[in-house]
Amino acid sequence: MSLDSLFSSFKEKHIVVLGDVMIDAYLKGKVNRVSPEAPVPIVNFTGREERLGGAANVALNLLSLGSKVTMASVVGDDSEASTLLSLMKGSGIQTTGIIQESDRQTTVKTRVLGNHQQLLRVDKEQTNDISQEAEERLIDAIQEIIDQGCDAIIFEDYNKGVLTSSLIEQVIELARKQDVFTTVDPKLKNFLAFKNVSLFKPNLKELSEGIGRNVDVNDRSDFENAVKELNSIIHAERVFVTMSEHGVFIAEEENKHYIPAHRRTITDVSGAGDTVISVATLCLVSGMSSKTIAEIANLAGGIVCESPGVVAIDSARLLEEAKKLNIQC
Numbered sequence: 463m464s465l466d467s468l469f470s471s472f473k474e475k476h477i478v479v480l481g482d483v484m485i486d487a488y489l490k491g492k493v494n495r496v497s498p499e500a501p502v503p504i505v506n507f508t509g510r511e512e513r514l515g516g517a518a519n520v521a522l523n524l525l526s527l528g529s530k531v532t533m534a535s536v537v538g539d540d541s542e543a544s545t546l547l548s549l550m551k552g553s554g555i556q557t558t559g560i561i562q563e564s565d566r567q568t569t570v571k572t573r574v575l576g577n578h579q580q581l582l583r584v585d586k587e588q589t590n591d592i593s594q595e596a597e598e599r600l601i602d603a604i605q606e607i608i609d610q611g612c613d614a615i616i617f618e619d620y621n622k623g624v625l626t627s628s629l630i631e632q633v634i635e636l637a638r639k640q641d642v643f644t645t646v647d648p649k650l651k652n653f654l655a656f657k658n659v660s661l662f663k664p665n666l667k668e669l670s671e672g673i674g675r676n677v678d679v680n681d682r683s684d685f686e687n688a689v690k691e692l693n694s695i696i697h698a699e700r701v702f703v704t705m706s707e708h709g710v711f712i713a714e715e716e717n718k719h720y721i722p723a724h725r726r727t728i729t730d731v732s733g734a735g736d737t738v739i740s741v742a743t744l745c746l747v748s749g750m751s752s753k754t755i756a757e758i759a760n761l762a763g764g765i766v767c768e769s770p771g772v773v774a775i776d777s778a779r780l781l782e783e784a785k786k787l788n789i790q791c
Contacts, residue, residue, distance in 0.1 A: 463749075463791040469781050471748045473528040478559065478607055480534040480633065481517035481618030481625055481647075484569035484587070485546055488513075493576035505576045514549050515571060517618035519774070520647070521555045523740035526774040532612070534559030534604055536592045536624050542568035559603045563596045569622055591626045600624075601632055608636055613747040614643035616739055617656060627655040634658060643747050646698075647739040648672070654695050661746055661755075662698040663739050666705045679708050689713055700752055704738055704763065712756040719753045721760045737775045738763040750791060757789045 491505035567588035574582040653672040742759040
């Protein structure tokens, strides 16, 4: 398969993103003076912007790559949820997997910007596990989506309570029964609950925290032993570790590959992990080898780090750069 054919095949894929969704809100203004009431800047308000955040940013990356996306999550039954659903539908994300619960708070992260600099962040959120009723409704919704046809489920965990250990186990089992790929961008709380998935993608810090010891990335023996230690517990088909300036590593059975980072002017690493799991998942469901998955996902993660803020990958640029590097499918 050529790179052109690979990227064209993304348009035929349907991916479910399951995890914690949120609104990233920005209050913007100008700062000309300090408050006489306290040693803080006075922001003269000029505007407000609301964007999709958390697991929804994974969905935006998938859309940018051309695939069909359904979001699955639990949000509140509040004005913030209405805004979130409106943003999703406006972006082209299908919301049939969204469950609303009256006693749940929709997550909003509000950043106050003065003269283009972040001065403060205010989080409005609820991080306890979702109720058993909400969990059951969400599993039913996911079962219906799987029955209608999808290629993969991405578990995107931000430790906000949607991905309970029970839900993780049940959804993986549903997916395995119908040969649906499962990929994971984990956080510490349920790190070891994601057993028997198709691809597990921690970063280096998460790997160290997950197995309970520091991992020396400069010592390949120690690093690879850490990956084996992890996989002796979770039994993932592939473990894909992102290592910042050290590049990425992917292991599938006895096959392993180190892919170096590309030289770039790094502006902002926010959202890079969302891009990596999106690209890796689409390459996986398109039948790519582990090496190719790692190469293209690594390239994508580096590209988005050149832009300020959280941005979705530019599919045309990713294809162009992959061709220049002569990445083989």
